[in-house]
Amino acid sequence: MRPALPSLTHRPNQFSIRRSIPGTPMDFHIRNSGPFAFSSIRAQQLESKDGSATVSEAAVSEENALKIKEWEVGMFHNEVAATQGIRIRRRPPTGPPLHYVGPFEFRLQNEGNTPRNILEEIIWNKDKEVSQSKERRPLSSLKKYLDNAPPTRDFIGALKAANIRTGLPGLIAEVKKASPSRGVLREDFDPVEIGRAYERGGAACLSVLTDEKYFMGSFENLQLIKNAGVKCPLLCKEFVIDAYQIYNARIKGADAILLIAAVLPDLDIKYMIKICKMLGLAALVEVHDEREMDRVLGIEGVELIGINNRNLETFEVDISNTKKLLEGERGQRIHEKDIIVVGESGLFTPDDIAFVQEAGVRAVLVGESIVKQSDPGKGITGLFGKDISCS
Numbered sequence: 001m002r003p004a005l006p007s008l009t010h011r012p013n014q015f016s017i018r019r020s021i022p023g024t025p026m027d028f029h030i031r032n033s034g035p036f037a038f039s040s041i042r043a044q045q046l047e048s049k050d051g052s053a054t055v056s057e058a059a060v061s062e063e064n065a066l067k068i069k070e071w072e073v074g075m076f077h078n079e080v081a082a083t084q085g086i087r088i089r090r091r092p093p094t095g096p097p098l099h100y101v102g103p104f105e106f107r108l109q110n111e112g113n114t115p116r117n118i119l120e121e122i123i124w125n126k127d128k129e130v131s132q133s134k135e136r137r138p139l140s141s142l143k144k145y146l147d148n149a150p151p152t153r154d155f156i157g158a159l160k161a162a163n164i165r166t167g168l169p170g171l172i173a174e175v176k177k178a179s180p181s182r183g184v185l186r187e188d189f190d191p192v193e194i195g196r197a198y199e200r201g202g203a204a205c206l207s208v209l210t211d212e213k214y215f216m217g218s219f220e221n222l223q224l225i226k227n228a229g230v231k232c233p234l235l236c237k238e239f240v241i242d243a244y245q246i247y248n249a250r251i252k253g254a255d256a257i258l259l260i261a262a263v264l265p266d267l268d269i270k271y272m273i274k275i276c277k278m279l280g281l282a283a284l285v286e287v288h289d290e291r292e293m294d295r296v297l298g299i300e301g302v303e304l305i306g307i308n309n310r311n312l313e314t315f316e317v318d319i320s321n322t323k324k325l326l327e328g329e330r331g332q333r334i335h336e337k338d339i340i341v342v343g344e345s346g347l348f349t350p351d352d353i354a355f356v357q358e359a360g361v362r363a364v365l366v367g368e369s370i371v372k373q374s375d376p377g378k379g380i381t382g383l384f385g386k387d388i389s390c391s
C-alpha cells in the first residue's frame with residue numbers, strides 16, 4: 001500500500017529567515033502553507049514599490065529572479081506530477097533561491113534538497129547532465145546533426161515479426177554492464193560482441209544502457225553497436241526528462257527510446273511520443289503499477305507499453321506484477337488498442353517466459369539472466385528453453 005498523497009494545503013514548507021545585514025545574524029522561522037505561497041511573498045514584494053522603505057523591487061537581482069522562476073517552475077512541475085501520483089520530483093535547480101523582504105533573506109529549507117530514493121537520485125543527476133549538454137550544444141545546434149543520422153529501423157515491427165516467427169514473446173536483449181540493484185554484472189564487457197551474440201541467438205531488438213554514472217553505459221556503446229552492422233533495432237535505455245535527449249538518441253542511432261511513467265507527467269509523455277513519431281522512433285512507455293497503466297492507457301498514440309516487474313524505488317522484483325496489470329478490463333483495453341506489451345525485469349527461466357506470455361505479453365526485455373552468460377547468445381537458448389535463432 002502506498003501512503004495517501006498529502007493534500008496541497010497541508011504540506012508545510014519551512015522558510016528560514018535571516019537578517020541580511022552583515023554582522024547581525026538573527027535566525028528565526030516562519031511557517032508557510034505551500035509552494036505557491038513562495039510566489040505570493042514575491043508578489044507582495046513587487047507590489048510594494050510605493051516608497052515603503054522595507055521592500056524594494058531592486059533588491060531582487062535579475063539572477064535571483066531567474067532562480068526564483070526556475071524554482072517555481074520546478075515546484076509547479078512537482079505539483080502537477082503529484083496530482084498524477086508521480087512521486088519522483090525534479091531537482092531543485094541551484095538550491096532554493098534567496099528571497100528578500102526588506103532587510104531579510106529567505107531560504108526555503110525542507111527535505112526537497114535530498115533525493116528520496118535511487119530513481120529520484122538518477123533523475124536529479126540526469127537533470128544536471130542534460131543542462132550541461134544543452135549549455136555545450138543547444139537544441140538548435142544539435143538538430144543540425146539530424147540530417148546525417150542513420151535511417152531508423154522498425155522496432156515494433158521487429159518484435160511482432162519475432163513473436164509470429166517463434167510463437168514466443170519477441171526478445172529485447174539488454175546490453176548492460178551494471179545496475180544500481182545488481183552492481184557489476186559482467187567484467188569483460190564488450191558491447192559489440194554482446195550485441196552480435198544476442199543477434200545470433202535470436203534477439204528481435206537490443207536495449208542499450210546509455211547512462212554512465214549508474215549503469216556504466218554510454219552513447220558510444222549505442223553508436224558502436226549500430227556502426228558494427230548489428231541489424232536488430234536499438235532501444236536507447238535512458239532516463240528521459242527532456243525532449244533534448246530524444247533528439248540526441250536519434251542522432252546517436254537509436255530506433256526506440258524509453259519513457260518512464262513514474263517520472264514523466266501525462267502531458268510530457270504525450271508530447272514526447274509526438275516527437276518520437278516525428279523522428280521515426282518507437283516509444284516504449286514503462287509502467288510499474290495500476291495507476292501508471294491507467295494513465296498511459298489514456299494517452300493518445302501509445303503503441304508499446306513495458307511493464308517493469310522491478311520497483312525502481314525499492315528494487316523489489318516480482319514477475320506476477322505483469323499478470324496483475326494485464327488482468328480484466330486493462331487487458332481488454334490493451335487488446336482493443338492493439339498495444340504490444342513488454343514484460344520487463346526478473347525473467348530467468350523458460351517458466352518465467354511462459355508465465356508472462358500467458359499473462360498477455362508479446363515481448364520481453366531481459367538483461368541480467370543473459371548478459372551474465374559466457375556466451376550471451378546461448379543464454380537466450382537457455383532463457384527460452386529452445387533455440388530461437390533464425391538459422
Ligand SMILES: O=C(O)c1ccccc1NCC(=O)[C@H](O)[C@H](O)COP(=O)(O)O
Pocket residue numbers: 118119174176179180181182308310312315344345346347365366367368369
Ligand atoms: O536495475 C536496476 O537496478 C535499476 C535501478 C533504477 C532504475 C532502473 C533500473 N533497472 C532498469 C531495468 O528495469 C532493467 O535494466 C531491465 O528491465 C532488465 O532487467 P533484468 O532482466 O532484471 O536485468
